[in-house]
Amino acid sequence: MKKPSDINALIERLGRLGRSGRGEDAMNPVQWESLAYFARANRFSRSPGALTEYLGATKGTVSQTINSLERKGLVRKRVAAEDRRAISVDLTRSGEKMLAAKPPSAVDDALAGLSAVERRQLGRSLEKVLSGALERRDMQHFGLCRTCRFFQRNHKDGDPHRCGLLEEPLRDSDAELICREQTPKNT
């Protein structure tokens, strides 16, 4: 019989395996995750505060992490026009290159060895578990914009779509990015 804690131990060990080992690139795991986050986040979510929510960390930690990414020239900070307290963080050319050049980990390779069917099943189960855990902790999903309950496709006031929560126009490219406000449809 498989207990929840056994599965969790597997997840933790796999996570640790992914984090360790490929440490020769002078970038630690949180920095990679942060870089990947900013690359996939939409314009409402490209901020220190959103990354803080995503990682489940504290503001102070995230501020430092972003500072070291900035020192390495991978990321650029910009004061937002609408709200002059807010900061928008964007990848530099060098940051994009760094992310694109990231080699697959041993875990990636092992996953590639599964059949497409098994991998799909695995992904579905993990998504379900992640959703459940996030809801238990009152955390956001950070899913794709177009899968959000507030996403209005081809709305008359949109360009061409629209966010019903923030009341902002959305382009096709926006719809494929992750958002800190995203809420799945059937909850």
Added chain:
Amino acid sequence: MKKPSDINALIERLGRLGRSGRGEDAMNPVQWESLAYFARANRFSRSPGALTEYLGATKGTVSQTINSLERKGLVRKRVAAEDRRAISVDLTRSGEKMLAAKPPSAVDDALAGLSAVERRQLGRSLEKVLSGALERRDMQHFGLCRTCRFFQRNHKDGDPHRCGLLEEPLRDSDAELICREQTPKNT
């Protein structure tokens, strides 16, 4: 289409979720994992070196981690009789209590919400991925003694079983612990 890197991202996010949040207990994740390791490791594996292999860390880091567990009175070090360089690490009563009192995480709870069938399938897939990744990295499995290719059940020289690699007798309780030398049967 689900890419390996997408699944890996899910695993990393779940791992992070498990690590964060329950930080009020004055024990960080590596310390928990180390404590849990020593509770489940057999007498050949209850050493700093074995934990180092298990975690995929370096000797220095692990030495420090064990030191902080010792400072907290959760663990006790003892020089091994057979090899006076080697150290055996055992949980104290207080360490056992601490481990037993660990509350389930949000991820545990979410896993408990899956059906038994789905959880079993998930466990099986994760085990497969873990095995594959470990082999790619030339790391040990740390599986149960009784599932090892060197485990000899009811061997005449054993008590009642025997390890064919280390040539040591094994009790029933030993067979249910994890071992740094464990190698699955069909590899």
Added chain:
DNA sequence: CCATTTGGTATCGACTCGATACTATTAGCA
């Protein structure tokens, strides 16, 4: 018997992480 290997420790620098205290800007409301 002496070189090598093996098991652990000590220390350094960069970083994570939670906590606390702080500044600047915006929003709420009377």
Added chain:
DNA sequence: TGCTAATAGTATCGAGTCGATACCAAATGG
């Protein structure tokens, strides 16, 4: 309008991780 929150970030502290390097002592192996 004006004052008080609330919000977005930063700075700093202490404990700890992590990889790297250097080191010590016991065991091993010609």
